[in-house]
Amino acid sequence: MLRTVFTKCLRDQRRGLLGWSIGIVALVLLVSAIWPSFSSMSGVQEFLRNYPEPLRKLFNLDQFVTGTGFLNAELFSMLLPILFLVFAIGRGAGGIAGEEANGTLEVLLVNGVSPIRMALEQAAVVIASVVVLGTALFGSIMVGSAVFGLGISIGAAGTGTLSMVLLGIEFGLIAAAVGAATGRRVLALGAATVLAVAAYVLYVASKLVAAVLPWGPWSPFHQAIESGPLGAGLPLAYLWLALVGIGCLLVALPVFDRRDIASA
Numbered sequence: 001m002l003r004t005v006f007t008k009c010l011r012d013q014r015r016g017l018l019g020w021s022i023g024i025v026a027l028v029l030l031v032s033a034i035w036p037s038f039s040s041m042s043g044v045q046e047f048l049r050n051y052p053e054p055l056r057k058l059f060n061l062d063q064f065v066t067g068t069g070f071l072n073a074e075l076f077s078m079l080l081p082i083l084f085l086v087f088a089i090g091r092g093a094g095g096i097a098g099e100e101a102n103g104t105l106e107v108l109l110v111n112g113v114s115p116i117r118m119a120l121e122q123a124a125v126v127i128a129s130v131v132v133l134g135t136a137l138f139g140s141i142m143v144g145s146a147v148f149g150l151g152i153s154i155g156a157a158g159t160g161t162l163s164m165v166l167l168g169i170e171f172g173l174i175a176a177a178v179g180a181a182t183g184r185r186v187l188a189l190g191a192a193t194v195l196a197v198a199a200y201v202l203y204v205a206s207k208l209v210a211a212v213l214p215w216g217p218w219s220p221f222h223q224a225i226e227s228g229p230l231g232a233g234l235p236l237a238y239l240w241l242a243l244v245g246i247g248c249l250l251v252a253l254p255v256f257d258r259r260d261i262a263s264a
Contacts, residue, residue: 004121006121009122010128010129017129017132017133024137027075028075028137029143031071032150035067039067058207067145067149068230068231072230076228081224084164088129088130088171089175090175092177093178093192094185095125096122096176116257123249126169131165133168134165135161137161137164156231162234163229164229167221167225169242170245171192172192173248175189180249180256181252181255203222
């Protein structure tokens, strides 16, 4: 298990990953359990029509009366993106920068692990961890749909899960790249978090302010959750979520390779 950085880090994070997965499952099942009561309420459509149009578009409230639309509005518009971002950014910032802060980075490097391999394996840990969390999300959506009658298909659950996984991976790799380039965990956390908040503000502003509308597609949140990721198919915008994170990592690799770890 400890022959590679990848397996060592996954083993170190197993309890935290299990806890996060249980939390995601519990959240999805709890929200899904509300659906039978909500769907049987009278006057829901009239109530939703009274919402301002920008808010209906922001939270996809026009589809709120379907199981898919209900989860899109309740989970995928804010809660799940925040949870996946917090998880992924924390994992990314705790990679190279975390090992360096703990004084274990030098030990790994002097045992024959090259800086490039180290950074790539740490990035793989971020990706694998987010995928595991996404698997828990997918499974809980399918179970919740079957038990509480939301009527969500496997394809819809898959595309919704993929959007959260790719969003988390993008910002997780950004945090990992900043951590590798600077060796500072706090800076990696701060930079990735600021970018995530700015991206969400841009997405919300593009829904509420006409002047900002053309800039909305540049936001990763727009790419991930526009029109509700459950049942949205596979938009080409999903490619940007993967490419941006990978691009940031590739830029950071030569910087980390040349950095003087011993003096950090």
